[in-house]
Amino acid sequence: MKYTEKLRNSGLRPTKQRLQICEVLFETEKTFHFTINELSLKIKKQIDNKISLATIYNTVHAFEKKGYLKQIPINSNETYFDTNVSDHHHFYDLKKEKLIDLENADVGPIDIKRKIDGKKIKSVEILVKLED
Amino acid sequence: MKYTEKLRNSGLRPTKQRLQICEVLFETEKTFHFTINELSLKIKKQIDNKISLATIYNTVHAFEKKGYLKQIPINSNETYFDTNVSDHHHFYDLKKEKLIDLENADVGPIDIKRKIDGKKIKSVEILVKLED
DNA sequence: ACACTTTTTTAGAATCATTATAAACTACTT
DNA sequence: AAGTAGTTTATAATGATTCTAAAAAAGTGT
Incomplete structure (x- = not known):
């Protein structure tokens, strides 16, 4: 197997x-x-x-x-949970309570300007909530 | 009052x-x-x-x-919950389990290119996870 | 102030996702 | 085959949140 x-x-x-x-x-x-x-x-x-x-x-x-x-x-x-473990973001349809993948190309580059001493960024996750 | x-x-x-x-x-x-x-x-x-x-x-x-x-x-x-209702995002310190505000100026403009028919964007929220 | 309606508060019960328990079972090692 | 460490399982426990229905408070009109 x-x-x-x-x-x-x-x-x-x-x-x-x-x-x-x-x-x-x-x-x-x-x-x-x-x-x-x-x-x-x-x-x-x-x-x-x-x-x-x-x-x-x-x-x-x-x-x-x-x-x-x-x-x-x-x-x-x-x-x-998501079986897609690649770097990507999500729409969340509030009415249907459904998630939709946002391909990385669907989102412009994210620029996090602020730094925290001694910490590094592990992930950047965007949730875009959708309503009717 | x-x-x-x-x-x-x-x-x-x-x-x-x-x-x-x-x-x-x-x-x-x-x-x-x-x-x-x-x-x-x-x-x-x-x-x-x-x-x-x-x-x-x-x-x-x-x-x-x-x-x-x-x-x-x-x-x-x-x-x-957050008493800061202005448009802003968050760091999440995974070790300390603490949220830290990211002012809007700390994040470059977010461009969501994809549209979903009949739906409009209610909010765009970014969570930046931090590790040591 | 009083009577009446509507909203709000409240304690306690109910719900529901998740985690803990501890016994039975399975995989691995020698 | 025996030993042990890891895994599965049913069930109970936990804990955040929501529900319920009765009491209290707020708003309205007289």
Whole structure:
């Protein structure tokens, strides 16, 4: 299996559950955004056996820590994740509660002029809220 | 009282609780960031009578709706608010878990080139994560 | 001031995402 | 095969937020 190595290299044991979650997350043409609840439903549809909710939480957090997933900073009662870990930004449709990727080319260059002593910039994330 | 009119003009009755919360929120030299829990403690310290938690939630949401407060998009289990409602962005010091205001002048102009049909931009918020 | 309507406050309960627990299970090592 | 360290699991616990419905306060008209 193609994800076995990837997991081993990260220090994560390639368990059946993790490999199956990899399939659901990364075996897609396009990247996508999800909440744990949405992912849980997706897994139920695509996988025969049951994966417990706790395992889904554990796995998503483990993957996020390893850089295979990104958390999207957004004010919502649910945490949003993104399988697109490249540098990019988001629209957030407030009505539909849906995220839309903004390709890097869709946003002019960002120039952060201020510096904080002893700190370096890890990421710059833009959230563009949309209303009707 | 100086906030009475402000509230009336927004269609909010200037109740004792709302006026007191105005004092705590806006009667400060500098603007600040807070969670509901932090605000609740600040109120307990500064105000003699008790204001119920439900009222604090109600009031903060009412003020946010009227534009007197801003929610800050950030991944945390608690919602962060800002008394600085001017157009500005934030640094987030990952180590200290602290927000720092970025004045608008600290960030070059943001150009969102992509448009979504039937939607208009409500806000553009940048979160710059800082590491050591 | 009084009566009446509407809004607001409140304590407590309910909700819901997330995390903790601890026992059973699985993967890895020797 | 045995040992151990990591993982999964159901379930309970946590904790922020929202809901409820009754009491209180504010606004309005007389």
